[in-house]
Amino acid sequence: MPENGLKTFAVHSSDEWVGTQMIYGQRMVNGALRSYALASDVVAHEITHGLTDRTARLEYQRETGALNESYSDILVVIIANRHRSSFDDWNWEVGEDLDLTGVPIRDLSDPPRRGQPAHMRDFRTLDPDADLTNENDWGWVHVNSGIHNKAAFNLMASRNAAGGRLFTPREAAALFYVALTQYLSRTSGFSDSRRGVELAARTLFRDDEPATKARKLATVATAFNDVGITA
Numbered sequence: 390m391p392e393n394g395l396k397t398f399a400v401h402s403s404d405e406w407v408g409t410q411m412i413y414g415q416r417m418v419n420g421a422l423r424s425y426a427l428a429s430d431v432v433a434h435e436i437t438h439g440l441t442d443r444t445a446r447l448e449y450q451r452e453t454g455a456l457n458e459s460y461s462d463i464l465v466v467i468i469a470n471r472h473r474s475s476f477d478d479w480n481w482e483v484g485e486d487l488d489l490t491g492v493p494i495r496d497l498s499d500p501p502r503r504g505q506p507a508h509m510r511d512f513r514t515l516d517p518d519a520d521l522t523n524e525n526d527w528g529w530v531h532v533n534s535g536i537h538n539k540a541a542f543n544l545m546a547s548r549n550a551a552g553g554r555l556f557t558p559r560e561a562a563a564l565f566y567v568a569l570t571q572y573l574s575r576t577s578g579f580s581d582s583r584r585g586v587e588l589a590a591r592t593l594f595r596d597d598e599p600a601t602k603a604r605k606l607a608t609v610a611t612a613f614n615d616v617g618i619t620a
Contacts, residue, residue, distance in 0.1 A: 430465045430483055437464040445573035450521050452512075452578045454530035459537035460569050466497055467562045476545055476554050476561075495535065497542040505535025509579075509617030512536065536616050537579050541565065543612035544586075555608055564589045564609075583613040583620060 438461050441447055447457040462483050470479045484494030493503065500507040515521075515528040526532065544564070549555045556564075564586050572585030590609050594602045610620070 430469045433465045433468045434461045434483070437461040437468075440464075441569065444570040445577065446575045447573065447577060448575055449527055449530065451515065451528035451530070452533065453576055454527050455533035456537055456573075456577060456579060456582055458530050458534035459541070460565065462495060462497060462534060462538050463541045463565050464562075467558065467565075470558065474558070476556075476558065479545075481542060495531075495538065497538045498546070500535030500539050503535075505532055505538070507535055507539040507616060509536055536618065537582060540579075540583075540613045540616045540618055543615055544609060547608045547612065549604065555605060560593065563593055567593070579613075579618045580620065583610075583618050586613075587620075 438457070441457055441460055447453050447460075449457055465483055466479070466481055473479055481498040482493035482496050485492065495505065496502045506512060513529040513532050515525055519525060521527050541561075545554075545556060545558075545561045547555045567589035568582060568585030572588055573581060577585075587606065587609055590606055594605050597605065613619075
């Protein structure tokens, strides 16, 4: 593990949160150096690792590390689409501006598109006796994060009885922010996150009309059930 236990290689080994600051490197694009800091979602991804570091302090290894990565991806997508009032127009990709290809590093709406699993049955494990290193991605944290990412997408893409979006972007942001900062701890896993989001939902929607509240709580549960993250 890194010295501070939280050092990340969030979307590429040349940009990282090191526990005290964000560091952005450069890469060659068409023969010229291009800073990773030019990609706003990469910048936001690292900032939110700092948020996790100062709140839940999720360990950067195995499932807990994948959850750490996922929260940065989720919050990044929310930040990147903050100017859009409806999920209908959202871009669910992360890192598509890192080079000139337009190909994202991850896609919350379709994790397998970029080689990530979208269900717990495909969770990639690491031999319990294997050394946790960057060579095996600290236990495949950038791989397995796709499962929790897909649950978040399921939640945000859900619709109400009239066919409109069930949650507003502001509500979705609150659900995941509250779960991360109030209900998770250093060794939390995906199921802990589900419980955290469910608890946040009970608080945030406590004053909703009963039928609406019930639908929202059921939808949160379904979003996680559909990717195999059980209570």
